[in-house]
Each structure stands twice: as C-alpha cells, then as structure tokens.
Amino acid sequence: MELRLDRSLTDPAGFSFWTPIVVRFSDLDLLGHANNVRIAGWLEDGRVALELPIQPCTPDYDGPVVVLVDFHIQYLAEVRLGDEVAVGTRVQRIGTSSITLGQAVFVNGRCAAIAESVEVLIGATSRRPEGWPPKFLAHFEQYLVGLPDGAA
DSSP: OOOOOOGGGGOGGGOSEEEEEOOOGGGBOTTSBBOHHHHHHHHHHHHHHHHTTTSOOOTTOOSOEEEEEEEEEEEOSOOBTTOOEEEEEEEEEEOSSEEEEEEEEEETTEEEEEEEEEEEEEOTTTOSBOOOOHHHHHHHHTTBOOOOTTOO
C-alpha cells in the first residue's frame, strides 16, 4: 500500500505557524545527515509548540490532553549540520474530538520532509475522547488551512 500525503505540504506558503530547529551534532547518523528519528522529534517539537498555549506542560495542569494516535512521515531530502531548519505546522481538519495536522521540515528554504498526524483530546481522569472545549477550538481554527480539492 502506498501512503499518499498531501503534496501541498511542500509549499512553505501553506504554513503560518513555524518552529525553528537547531541541528546538533548528536542529531546526525553515520552518513552525516540528520537521523530519521531526530526529524520525527523535530515534528513533535512543532506540534507541542502549537499546542502549548492551550495545554501547558506543567505539573499542576489537570485539564484534558491532546494525544497522538496516528503519524506518517515522508522523507524527501537530507538535512546536514549547519543547515537552516524550520518546521511548519498547520491544522488540516478539526473533528469532534480529533484534529489532523499537516507539517513539513524545510531546510535552507526547501522541503525535506512532510508529515500528517491525527491527535485526539482525552479527558484528564476518564482517559477517553472528549469534545473540544471552545478555547481549544478557537486556538486551532487560527491555523486551519483550506485544502485544494482532492487533498485530505
């Protein structure tokens, strides 16, 4: 089965939320480029940065939490030490208790990886899916991108 990610993710103009990344020596593999697991971590950094205003990462936070339930990455180019790297993150779909995010890693202005993920809001005590509170919806709607026909 061939996974088809939304190709519009390769266009930096489709993103309004950006997370800068510093490539460290420890991010590299034996071939001298960023390890695929590190790139997945940078994408996580982008998702977390988007969600921190509504879901603080503090010991006393006791509200609902957003959890990752599905994640797909397509690698398109290498990332090397010294490259300028940024992760773009956007909301592609908002459901009753889930959200689909589109992301891309841009290296020196070109797309090196694209990713799509689905996250679900779960209750702090129930650990079951819950509907989005108005604060969460309002935040995510800021980053909702209209997609071309046929894109998912």
